[in-house]
Amino acid sequence: MTSELDVLRLGPACGAPMRRPQWLPTATVVIALTLTASLPGCGGGGGGDAASSASAQAAPLGAQAALGEKIFNDTSLSASGRQSCGTCHVEQGAHGSDNALPAQFGGPAMDRQGTRQTPSIRYLATNTAFFFAADGTPTGGFFWDGRTKSLADQAGKPFLNPVEMANAGKAEVVTRLSRASYIDEFRAVYGATILDDADSAFQRITLALQAYELQAIEFRPFDSKYDAFLRNQTSLSDQELRGLALFNSPAKGNCAACHPSARGSDGSMPLFTDFSYDNLGLPRNVEITANADLAHFDLGLCARAGADVAGRKDLCGAFKVPSLRNVARRQALFHNGVFKSLKDALTFYVQRDTSPEKWYPKNADGSVNKFDDLPPEYHVNVNTTEAPYNRRTGSVPAMSDAEIDDVITFLKTLNDGYKP
Amino acid sequence: MKLNPFTTATALAALLVALPATPAIAQTAATPIEAELASKLDKLSAELAELKAQLAQLRKQNGGTDTAPAAQAAAGAAATANVAPLGASATANAAGSEQPATVLSSYGEINLNVPTNDSAQARADLARFVLGYQHRFDEKTKVVAELEVEHAVSSAVDAGEVAVEQAFAERQINPAWAAQLGLFLMPIGLLNGNHEPTAYYGVERNFVETAIIPSTWREGGLQFIGSFDNGITLNLGVSTGFDVGKWDADSIECVDYPLACIHQEMSLARAHDVAAFGRLDWRGVPGLLLGGSIFTGGAGQGQPNAPSSRVTMGEVHARWQPGRWDLQALATWGAISNTAAFNLPIVGSRALVPASFGGWYALAAYQLWTQADYTLTPFVRFEQYNTGRSYADLGHGLTPPSLPTQQVVTVGLDFKIGEGVVIKADYQDFKVNTDLNRVSLGLGWNF
Numbered sequence: 001m002t003s004e005l006d007v008l009r010l011g012p013a014c015g016a017p018m019r020r021p022q023w024l025p026t027a028t029v030v031i032a033l034t035l036t037a038s039l040p041g042c043g044g045g046g047g048g049d050a051a052s053s054a055s056a057q058a059a060p061l062g063a064q065a066a067l068g069e070k071i072f073n074d075t076s077l078s079a080s081g082r083q084s085c086g087t088c089h090v091e092q093g094a095h096g097s098d099n100a101l102p103a104q105f106g107g108p109a110m111d112r113q114g115t116r117q118t119p120s121i122r123y124l125a126t127n128t129a130f131f132f133a134a135d136g137t138p139t140g141g142f143f144w145d146g147r148t149k150s151l152a153d154q155a156g157k158p159f160l161n162p163v164e165m166a167n168a169g170k171a172e173v174v175t176r177l178s179r180a181s182y183i184d185e186f187r188a189v190y191g192a193t194i195l196d197d198a199d200s201a202f203q204r205i206t207l208a209l210q211a212y213e214l215q216a217i218e219f220r221p222f223d224s225k226y227d228a229f230l231r232n233q234t235s236l237s238d239q240e241l242r243g244l245a246l247f248n249s250p251a252k253g254n255c256a257a258c259h260p261s262a263r264g265s266d267g268s269m270p271l272f273t274d275f276s277y278d279n280l281g282l283p284r285n286v287e288i289t290a291n292a293d294l295a296h297f298d299l300g301l302c303a304r305a306g307a308d309v310a311g312r313k314d315l316c317g318a319f320k321v322p323s324l325r326n327v328a329r330r331q332a333l334f335h336n337g338v339f340k341s342l343k344d345a346l347t348f349y350v351q352r353d354t355s356p357e358k359w360y361p362k363n364a365d366g367s368v369n370k371f372d373d374l375p376p377e378y379h380v381n382v383n384t385t386e387a388p389y390n391r392r393t394g395s396v397p398a399m400s401d402a403e404i405d406d407v408i409t410f411l412k413t414l415n416d417g418y419k420p
Numbered sequence: 421m422k423l424n425p426f427t428t429a430t431a432l433a434a435l436l437v438a439l440p441a442t443p444a445i446a447q448t449a450a451t452p453i454e455a456e457l458a459s460k461l462d463k464l465s466a467e468l469a470e471l472k473a474q475l476a477q478l479r480k481q482n483g484g485t486d487t488a489p490a491a492q493a494a495a496g497a498a499a500t501a502n503v504a505p506l507g508a509s510a511t512a513n514a515a516g517s518e519q520p521a522t523v524l525s526s527y528g529e530i531n532l533n534v535p536t537n538d539s540a541q542a543r544a545d546l547a548r549f550v551l552g553y554q555h556r557f558d559e560k561t562k563v564v565a566e567l568e569v570e571h572a573v574s575s576a577v578d579a580g581e582v583a584v585e586q587a588f589a590e591r592q593i594n595p596a597w598a599a600q601l602g603l604f605l606m607p608i609g610l611l612n613g614n615h616e617p618t619a620y621y622g623v624e625r626n627f628v629e630t631a632i633i634p635s636t637w638r639e640g641g642l643q644f645i646g647s648f649d650n651g652i653t654l655n656l657g658v659s660t661g662f663d664v665g666k667w668d669a670d671s672i673e674c675v676d677y678p679l680a681c682i683h684q685e686m687s688l689a690r691a692h693d694v695a696a697f698g699r700l701d702w703r704g705v706p707g708l709l710l711g712g713s714i715f716t717g718g719a720g721q722g723q724p725n726a727p728s729s730r731v732t733m734g735e736v737h738a739r740w741q742p743g744r745w746d747l748q749a750l751a752t753w754g755a756i757s758n759t760a761a762f763n764l765p766i767v768g769s770r771a772l773v774p775a776s777f778g779g780w781y782a783l784a785a786y787q788l789w790t791q792a793d794y795t796l797t798p799f800v801r802f803e804q805y806n807t808g809r810s811y812a813d814l815g816h817g818l819t820p821p822s823l824p825t826q827q828v829v830t831v832g833l834d835f836k837i838g839e840g841v842v843i844k845a846d847y848q849d850f851k852v853n854t855d856l857n858r859v860s861l862g863l864g865w866n867f
Contacts, residue, residue: 245768
């Protein structure tokens, strides 16, 4: 249910100014607790506290969340009548896309393509509104560019996005809602006259969706093999452990620098994202319709709606660090869905700078057009300082082919739904 | 050893407690030997009675003081050695009735470090500024507190921090034993309890007692401090301990300072596990201190992310001050149990929890020149330590190798002005990572 259907950015490293502040885990948990506590009917959880999760049984949804679930799956709320939140955030795709398209199609005739990969909306309960951390790290926010401040705020956008559910305005959404089979439940929860004011009714729609995403256990199951391993309920194979070591190693994958793999100091389960941003210099994806226009560039953070950070040209090309939970289920990776397999994605990480000719097209003069999805003036923003990017053409990559396979084996332990 | 009247009185009070009156034991003796011994005891009793009378007189001269804190006695006994009993140092001069009820104290240090191979990394820092107070409610009861600012400025965008380093109440139970309850400095090592810049040599505190023993190390708890006229001082207590769940696998600080990485400083400290500690010092010969201490405490704190584990550490120390010389040595070791279970999920990370660590140092200082209240003391210190001496086995290819053992030689000068101000200069030579070699200058004060 995002207006931009983005991808997973599997970033093993972040730009130096974007490092995770040490206090973030605690802060996010506190915020999460505050948030969940303030929501009627919310079951809490989200951040994955130690006691919660896998073994936790799904509690019955509260009235607001139950309503949210109906709205989440209601295609009648779209202009096409064929698209709901759940159309793009498919449960089988870990509430992300379940196909290899770089961006999904929507609009009144379901023929308009978005520009970004659909991110998974699991494990977002502890995410926060966007802010710059004390050390300058851009952090938090929802969507690939962090432009909305909460799950509710995010949930409202796709209804009005012309390439998604394509309603002309909030009133149109509410009119469609008034014809829904569950409208009496909606009135029962929010008041008999709630539909009289479109803005209020639309806000309740987003709150119901937020309640559903926060309360339903499927958005935070914490039941992967890795979770079981952290709970001492199972062990990892030798290859999985090797992969974990490479994932954590600052000299190898350095993945944990942005995708923390350890429990928080409060015992919370790792989310495999620090909610920061990074600029990876991904290759341009010609599968995205908008990229047929050579003058079109998706600049991410600095170009987001609202233009609140438009002056920060150093953030052009930066996108949010996604969780790596369920990454092995993804069929298109990164915000522009340019890679279709983990093997390609990880190899890109370690060979982007050692063998750029593998990833980018050539210019007319035969030179490699590196970072071709960014205007030349923003190439300087690409992270080239941290492992595994801190290499030069011809250098030995940070990881070998066999080591990449180890990491992939480990990443597969992050899929939800592990049955010992 | 020069003893003032009050100190004498205190020592005598301790003696009186240790040797209760024993009237006419000789009359009941069964054998000649027993009779001889009993006779001697009777003589001692008589002498004791005489001393009691003298003591009463001395007490009158001291304004009616009727208590004699053992800490005072021990501090007096150690005065020549300049080594105050740990945990009782703050009491040392405060018991006299001429002292005000509330005493303000402070120390500070301003340091300049210049790496010799990279002067661009030079740093000038108001490393510590501490304000403290002691308030005595009566002759037996007081509170002590210290508030510290590190690195001059503490704010959301500055590196400094503000911390309460000590906050405890102390009660003199009897002439020999005092009890402290609250947040106090752990009686481990030579530096931790006497960490003011005028109390140690060199601009920076030594590495062994910062990287291995996490000075300034404080815990919340209860301790008893016993000081005896035979020169023995005992500390026994229970306290909060470490929280291995605080370990940050991405932090280089955890590599360099493993226990400082998981200490709690009584800031919402997890208190599921109780730690115990003890220390024994002997100052039976003027100028000499011999002692050791041990600490053990659970570090899992009952948290799901931290398997049951235990931090255990110990140290032995010696200080000898013959004439103008000041010779010190300390050896320490530590271990954290059950680290494999904790390390496995963070395998490959920058910092894994070590199974063992330790180190030692030796220092020689010589009071080269004195004039008026100026004192110039050159010193040399050799340190050897390893913050990751061993790691628990995680399997082939996954168990990290031991860290290299660090060796540091420090050569420097301390220039004291009176007892309260010191100007320092030293050069530190690092044997493993020579990039760290540095020249340092420092100003310290303490009152």
